[in-house]
Amino acid sequence: MARVLVAVTGGVAAIKAPHLLRLLRARGHEVRVLATPRALEFITPLSLAVAAGGEVATEEAWFRPDGRALHIDLARWAEVVLVAPATAEAMAKAALGLADDLLSATLLAGARRVAWAPAMNEAMWLAPQTQGHAERLKALGHAVFGPGYGPLAAVGEGEGWGRMLEPEELLERLEAFLAPKDLLGLRLLVSAGPTREYLDPVRFISNPSSGRMGYAVAEAARDRGAEVVLVSGPTCLKAPWGVEVVRVESALEMRQAILERYPWAKAVVMAAAVADYRPAEVLKDKEPKVEAEKTIRLVPNPDILKELGERKEGRVLVGFAMETASGLERAQEKLRRKNLDLIALNWVNREGVGFGSPENEVVLISRDGRVLELPRMEKRQVAHRILDLVKEFWKP
Template identity: 90%
Template sequence: MARVLVAVTGGVAAIKAPHLLRLLRAQGHEVRVLATPRALEFITPLSLAVAAGGEVATEEAWFRPDGRALHIELARWAEVVLVAPATADAMAKAALGLADDLLSATLLAGAKRVAWAPAMNEAMWLAPKTQEHARTLEAMGHALFGPAYGPLAAVGEGEGWGRMLEPEELLERLQALLTPKDLKGLKLLVSAGPTREYLDPVRFLSNPSSGRMGYAVAEAARDRGAEVVLVSGPTTLPAPWGVEVVRVESALEMREAILGRYSWAQAVVMAAAVADYRPAEVSREKEPKVAAEKVLRLLPNPDILKELGENKGPRVLVGFAMETGEGLARAKEKLLRKNLDLIVLNWVNREGVGFGSLENEVVLLLRDGRVLELPRMKKRQVADRILDLVKEFWKG
C-alpha cells in the first residue's frame, strides 16, 4: 500500500472525491487530501476531512506559523499524487512549471509520482494547448487516467470526451501504476467465461461461469506490465481497460480466436469453462414447446487445451480443472496428457468458491511435480500466484 495525496481541483467532479478517498482507505492506502479554493466551491472541507480521516490541506494552511512549508511537507510525504478531478488550469500550471498555488508548488517541490484524472468540457480537453500540456506531463513521467466519454456537466452539452473516470476505475489505474512491472515484455493470451451452444435462436447449453477468474488473471497481468489479449465468452463483466478483448460465444468461436492468436502468445492461461458438447442439429427457428419427450444428440467440441499442448513449443501453458470431488489424480493426469506447465484445480461444489464467487480455493500442480495448496483468497490474489509461476517458467 502507498501514501496517496489526493489533490481536488475546481470542477463538478469534485463531488466524487469523498467516495474516492473512502475507496483508497478501504484498500489500505494512507491518504491525505489537498483542495484548491475552487474545489471548495463544490465540496466542503468537512466532507473531505471525514472521508480522508484527517485535515484538508488548503491555501490558508500553506505556510505554518512555525515556519514549515506545507508544499514541501506534502511533496516529501506522498508516494503518489492523484489529481482528481484535474482541471485544464491545473494541468497547464504543472506543464509550465508554475508554482503560484499549493498544488502546483507541491508538484514542483519534487512529488515522486503524479497521476491526473482530467475532468473538463470536451472543447477544453481537445483544445491544442490542453493536448500539448497533456503530452508534456506524460513526457515528464506523469500518468493520465482518462478522461472518459460520457455525459458532460454543463447544461445542454450532451456527451463527449472530458468526463472524469469513476472512482472505482481510478483506484484500478492507481493500483496498476503502483504495481512493479515484473511481467513487462510478456505476451499473454487468456480465455475466460462460459461458452454457449445454441439449440435454436433462443435456447442454448451453457454453464454458470462468471468469467471472474480469467478476468482477474488478465487484469493482474496488465498491472504487472504484460501485453494481454482476453478471449471472453458471454459475461456481464466490463471489459478491462488496457486489455484487448475478443468476444466469442461458442466453443468453436473460442477455438478460432485462441488459435488465431497462438503464434503471438508467449504464455496462455485457459481459464474459460468451454462446453464439452454442442448440439448436432441447430434450428434456424425457435422450436415450439411440445409435451412429448425430446432427445438431444450432442457432438463433442474440440479440446482446445489439448490442441494447444500438442503445438506448445516454448510457450508457458496453464489449464484449469474444475472438479466436484478431490480430483487431484484427475488433475495430474490432465496436466501430463495435455502437456501443461501448470494446472489449477478448484471445486465447483465448495461453498463460496464455486461459479460466480469473488474468492477461490485452489491447488496448483506443476509439471516439475510441485503441488501448492492455496488457502481461500480473492480471485485477484489467486491470479497473482498463478502469474508468479508463469513468470518462473517464462524467465526459466
C-alpha cells in the same frame, strides 16, 4: 499497497472524490486528501475528511506555526499523487513549474509519481495549450488518465471529451501505473467466461461462469506490462481497458479464436469454462414446447487446452480444474495429460468461491511438482500469484 495523496481541484467532478477515496481505502491503500479553495466550493471538507479517514490539507494549513511547510511534508509522504479532478489550470501550472498554491508547490517539491484525471469542457481539453501541457507532463513521467467521453456538466453542452473517468476506472488505472512492469515483452492469450451451445435460435446449454477469473488475469497481466488478448465467452463484465477483447459464444468459436492467435502468444491462461459437449443437431427454428420427454444427442467438443499442449513449442500453458471431489489427483493427472506448466485447482461446491464470486480459493500445481495452497483471496490477487509462476516459466 501505496500511500496515495488525492488532490481535488475545482470542478463538478469533485463530488466524486469521496467515492474515489473510499475505493482506495477499501483496496488497502493509505490515503490523504488535498483540496484547493475552488474544490471546496463543490464539496465540503467534512465529506472529504470522512471518506479519507483524516484531515483535509488546505491552503489555510499550508504553513504551520512550528515552521514546517505542508507541501514538503505531503510530497515526502506520498508515493503517488492523483489529481482528480484535474483542471486545465492545475495541469498548466504543473507543466510550467509554477508553485503559487498548495497543490502546485507539493508537486514541485519532489512528488515521486503523479497522475492526472482531467475534467473540463471539451473545447478546453482539446485546446492546443492544454494538449501541450498534457504532453509536457507525460514527458516528465506523469500519467494522464482520460478524459472520457460523455455528458458534460455545463448546461447545454451535451456530450463530449472532457468527462473525468469514473472512480472505479481511476482506481484500476492508478494501480496499473504503480505496478512493477516485470512482464514487459510477454504476449499473453487469456480465455474467460462460459460458452453457449445452441439447441435452436433461443435455447442453449451453458454454465454459470461469470468470467471474473479470466478477466482478472488479463487485467493483472496488463498492469504488469504484458500485451494481452482476451478471448471471452458471453459475460456481463466490462471490457478491460488496454486489452484486446475477442467476443465468442460457442466452444468451436473459442477454439478458432484461440488457435488463430496461438502463434502470436508466448503464454496462454485458459480460464474459460468451455462446454464439454454440444448438440449433435442445431435446429433452424424454435421448436415448440411439447408435453413429453425429449432426448438430446450430444457430441464432444474439441479439447482446446489439449490441442495447445500438443503444439506447445516453448509456450507457457496454464489451465484450470474445477472439481467437487478427488481434486488434487485429478488436477495433477490433467496437468500431465495436457502438457501444462501450471494448473489452478478450485472447488465449485465451496461456499463463496464458486461461479460468480469475487473471491477464489485455489491450489496451484506446477510441472516441477510444487503444490501451493492459497487461502481465500480476491481473484485479482489469485491472478497475480498465477502470473508470478508464469514469469518463472517464461523465457523472454
